[in-house]
Amino acid sequence: MTDTQWKIFEVFHQQARGEAHVHAGAIHAPDAEMALLLAKEQFARRQACVNLWVVPAEVIAATKYEDDDMFLRGTDKSYRESWGYKTPRTVHEGTKGQRNEARWVEDRRQNSGT
């Protein structure tokens, strides 16, 4: 039986400018332009979105699951795990000045009603 389905496109969704595009799912579409139009209603109608990517599934290269033993660690490599470092609070939350500025921007945004 011939496959009458359109091509599959993987859809990546960005919630705000500067953030990473996150994989949202896949859709069928005849070409990339229609894929973007259809992806908008499938993946951007219930959450904030500023940008979408679509990628033809056929161009994605992937490792094989049968080779997934290559990801196992043969010896102790805990020295590669970088989450033990202490970081000052300002790295995560900004300096006091930056926090005040962010609060001021947020207030302005709310008061302008946008």
Place this chain on the structure above:
Amino acid sequence: MAFDTLESLKGINREAVIDLLYRMADDELIIGHRNSEWTGHGPILEEDIAFSSMAQDEMGHARAYYELLHQLGEAEPDALAFSRKPRQFRCCSLVYLPKGDWAFSLMRQFLYDSAESVRLAALSDGSLTPLAQLALKLRGEEKYHLMHGRGLVLRLGSATDESRRRMQGALDLAYPHALGLFEPMEADEPLAQAGICPREGELRAQWESAAAPTLSAAGLAVPDNAPPVHGGRVGRHSSALTELLAGMQLVYNIDPSANW
């Protein structure tokens, strides 16, 4: 001349705005309801969801216009949608024609969206601030609707012999009714003179130039000298609207005072 609030409208201007809002709101409500008949029946899943979502958008627009009418002293939005008789509706015939095949519903939506885009662009430059602000807000959704319609009309116009034949048939059937979107009204003069909305004839000319490039790029021929189907704007409708309303208003009218 500028009208910062709805309350600042007086006399003939106020009547003309009420008339305009009924026409716009009723078009949106009825096309939204008609297109919702495709929910669960679209040609493919992705398009089913997209088309249903756009139908919801149109009903949202209707609600926003009914809210403005309510602020102008008309009944509550639910009562306007569900309690009026067919002859009280001011929609044009394009929006209530039966859904037909997919080509027809798609073509109707494309013609409707290109007309709505032209009207919203004009209203957003108009002198009635609350309506201009609403028009600006709705333009983003309309932009998507038009991108969607244009994308499919262009592709189906030249995909196969069957798709071309169906799209041309849909255009031939829908076009005279689409011209009825711009039925000349008594309200045209006061609306134009107050700078609120251009005359219907002017909007029609803008719409024809806006829709033509997509249709011709799709290889479709706009019918020559199509006679516009008028009457909808003054409440003269076919049985298609009566039947649609009978279904749409059924549940509400079992108990109009029920809380939802």
